[in-house]
Amino acid sequence: MTQIPHSEAKINSKNSSLRILVVDDDAEIRSFLKDNLSGFGKVTEATNGEEAMRCVMEKTPDLIISDVVMPCMDGLTLLKTLKSNVDTNHIPVILLSLKNDVSDRMAGWDKGADGYIGKPFIVEELQAMVDNLIDNRLRLKGKFSGTQQQDGKIEAPELKGNDRMLIDKIVNQINDHLEDPNLNVGKLCQEVGLSRAHLNRKMKELFGLTPSEFIRNVRLRKACELLRQSDVDISQIAYSVGFSSQPHFSTAFKHFTGISPTEYRQKKSDEAPQMT
Known part of the structure; x- marks a missing residue:
């Protein structure tokens, strides 16, 4: 029964x-x-x-x-x-x-x-x-569509089995070539050994992002970290995370965070505890 x-x-x-x-x-x-x-x-x-x-x-x-x-x-x-x-x-x-x-x-x-x-x-x-x-x-x-902050290299999120291994490879490749403005979806596919269609499908399933959006967001999250350092020029930060021009970087950054790099830096400076 x-x-x-x-x-x-x-x-x-x-x-x-x-x-x-x-x-x-x-x-x-x-x-x-x-x-x-x-x-x-x-x-x-x-x-x-x-x-x-x-x-x-x-x-x-x-x-x-x-x-x-x-x-x-x-x-x-x-x-x-x-x-x-x-x-x-x-x-x-x-x-x-x-x-x-x-x-x-x-x-x-x-x-x-x-x-x-x-x-x-x-x-x-x-x-x-x-x-x-x-x-x-x-x-x-x-996890990779907002401005959540991480220190050091951008790390892969917690996944299981084959997903974890794949995303580890993808994130490691992006971290290793973060300064390279020529890092694109085609190169990423070659490095991780996947077709463009397969990579696109997997990234959509796991994160709701295209591979190019994922690469861009990893770059911009690293930029958020670097902007906390007041002694680093914004144009230098733009090039260090793989943008070929500061205007392009500023436009992408504002779309990502809602504010300009200068405003973001000022905001984080105001939030930092003051030395007495």
Whole structure:
């Protein structure tokens, strides 16, 4: 007999435009999950891993919730397939299973699961996990689109597995060639060994930015750091972060921060503690 979890209330999620794929060979479980996750957005269903992969290829979901024991392709095989593919390894995957021993959970974590919940489960716990996973993904997208400050070299954000290795390579290449105004998407693709289309797709998935926007924003975040040093000329800063002219730098900087480099420097100077 199918064990359907009890739900006190549907969640009103702040992430209400998601695409969630529910994968389970039990129709009652799929229906229950669809009903209780509808507050997040559009929920589609698949009965096994093979059907799920076809769904993913047709329309990439924002998150996948999958049973472990299924015919044709089980949840662990589905997880391994998704995480070993550069086009799908960014998709968060939550596993649901009657197998809830430590060894079973470890099998899921080892293959790259982003969450693991044993059946029967408390639906509010699942809803909270979905919200947190999506929030983390959105924070990654925003990490290189604002003016958050870092000291020293610009560092890659916290990612998992293949994503982490790829972004490490990209950020290292940008850091190593920060002063080179000729560093562009074509050169970056050559250095990291990816096609332009693949790099563009991956950067959009992870950060919501094109590769050229990513390069520009890394340059400008470094400029923000250098502008805190009052003894460094603004034109010198512009060239040191790869801009070929100060007017171009000033225009890009104002678009990025909302204020000019001079205003930014003055603002940070006013905020600095005064020596007494």
